[in-house]
Amino acid sequence: MSIPFPTLTDHFAPLAHRYDVLFCDVWGVVHNGIAPFPETIDALQRFRAGGGHVVLLTNAPRDGDVVVDFLDGLKVPRDTYDAVVTSGDVARAEIEARRDQPVLHIGPERDFSMFDGLELRFTTVEEAQYAVCSGLFDDETETPEDYRALATAMKARDLFMVCANPDRVVERGDRLVYCAGAVADLYESLGGAVMFTGKPYRPIYERALACAERLRGAAVPHGRILAVGDSVRTDLKGAVAFGVDCLFVTAGIHAEELGGRETVDHGALAAIFTEAGVLPAAVTRRLAW
Template sequence: MTTLRFVEHLRELVGDVDVVLSDIWGVVHNGLEAFPEACAALQAARGEGRTVILITNAPRPADSVQRQLRKLGVADDTYDAIVSSGDLTRSFVAERNGQAVFWLGPQRDNSIYRGLDAVFAPLDQADYIVCTGPFDDETESAEDYRGMMQQARLRNLPLICANPDIVVERGDRLVYCAGAIAELYRELGGEVIFYGKPHRPIYERSLAIAQALRGAAVPLDRVLAIGDSVRTDLAGAQGFGIDCLFVTRGIHSEDFEGIDGLDAVQVRELFGHPPRALTRELRW
């Protein structure tokens, strides 16, 4: 029988944990305002000597993510470091000097290119695509880009997805992210390189930073991931071999109504392999 463990407090799970890898959007804030209890929980974990790394699929560098967190009311002492999919994407672009990129995404993500000698080009002249999201995520979905992706497929352009999320919370709404367009391109047979959760590079960088901060190696069984997405947070943690605390108030909230009454088959349908524990929202 597959059982689910529910906890009310983070402190119930971290007695044997040295490093916490916490998702941001949906766990620490909802895009409009911070969750004070979640911030306090991570601060308390740090206060007891744990290292907290915020791990995010934001298609922007870590310093840009930090500025956004400050605006939303997330204090710097909530975490030790930030690792973003934007940073990993920047590394890809930096290694391809001279190649032309077609950038698909909103202007607010332009910090992903800060300090890089990126050469921009229209789709029919580009060597590859960097997708940070729809041009207008307030009104568009992946389907609006089918024609563009078909043109890119004809030229066999690789698409670099700087945010593997399909959707994200913005207040009480869900808006589409770069991952939705990337998945459409894959369905059309296009080559996609993903940076961010659930893929290994972002976990490898996060653990390397945590180990440098702690001055010692960190066994994977002393690492806890926290997130609200089955597809990215849970799958990424499990694929990397670390436990996950799953927050049910986020993008899957409707799926978890009455979850305590689910049978083993329904649990497997929702999760595949269940997380270490579930909680409604992050609190100490």
Template sequence: MPMSIPFPLLTDHFAPLASRYDVAFCDVWGVIHNGVAPFPETVDALQRFRAGGGRVVLLTNAPRDGDVVVQFLDGLKVPRDAYDAVVTSGDVARAEIEARRADAALHIGPERDTSMFDDLDLRFTDVEHADYVICSGLYDDETETPDDYRDLLAAMRRRELFMVCANPDRVVERGNVLVYCAGAIADAYEAVGGGVMFTGKPYRPIYERALACAQRLRGADVPLDRVVAIGDSVRTDLRGASGFGIDCLFVTAGIHAEELGGRDSIDHGALAAIFTDAGILPAAVTRRLAW
């Protein structure tokens, strides 16, 4: 459809673009699955890309180590031949936490995220005795919102505690519902003057780790112009790819679906507006990743 402003390629298929790339950094939640079930056409596209010689590194802001994400994908019946490796925000956070292992930490987040602390022998405590804070999510993301943390954040700010945010995502889809993530808590803490380190997308450390992983898989250097990031978030996937100097294939039927016209169509005006507001254009746009 002709546009009055510069606009990225709109496509229903990854195949015509695939030969441009040796490596795909593919988002997980919102692109491969919705937290409840995988998207078969996406799995097929990644399998075909790998069959043609490409390498797929799943790049996720999950605040857990990569092995836990693999187990979760196994539970959803996502076949392992759809990807080569997984790099998580939790992997990057663990390195920062390990450097602080002598300090007492306040952990904000659910019990399911504690795998990233395995074998670190950390000391956990309350806000009045902590040396810093690790935020991996909300304690109960099914019932709570960031407003429920106002008093806790105020207490952290009074003590000038530094926060390591293990998942920069603000929200994520679970089925057809959006739930809050650690990034929403970290943003609220920054808003009251707190110091935060974000360990996942859109920040460089997770992309550097993913690129090193891809180069090990290929046994050779991978030029940035041969890497594509596939994702559904302007804030994390598109901005992160742009900042790292790689192309982005933007998926509309994910986190921004409602504002972009729904899961089965694209509102071109809304799409233009969201890119204009961000000041960034992806290389191409698709509704869902399909071959």
């Protein structure tokens, strides 16, 4: 059975007055990994100019300061947002609680900032007491299947995994690359135990809400928060589970299955929401004022 179709809009302005805070996804909404989206930058700046606050909420397996530096490199103006909350921030808290345990790290060197100052002992699958997955070692050439042997060895020792980025894929330019979530899914399929630290799981939303309330100097009702994102699995399901509205962006990771970046196949859109069993408050091609 299908579920009711959400509001379709080309503009955020008619909705903006309903909300005080945006939990805005980054990859696929603000930028595509190579360049920012000017219309989204404009929309976020206008929302902030009207008194709203923007918390960028990302499954990046890195500290928020590293994400800020990356956004600076893409020339995303700092007046586009008020704060950044990352999956890496949540993961770091879990890792810090285990700082005396030798750890196996699965992921690229660019994610090492998540471990800064913790003085961890990195080791092999044979000696580790748990694992942290922040991504693939080489997401340009590898797939999750390349990690089956490692995952099998981890399961043989019943290692617990912290997944610092629940995303399965992310946009890089006009293509998709695999993320840590895809490796973690493989490990779970083998019976491994995984803690996912980012969207759609509650800890990252609680951290973002606390950040928003510090920014506004007061409690923020869930009804005054809008999550903006392009992933059904992470952004939409996470927002619904946390009890906040979601504005779903179609020109992101689901673009190909939804008819392309410039058009929307309404039938495919209805099908993807029906299959997920969740519905956004509204749908837009890109976040634009």
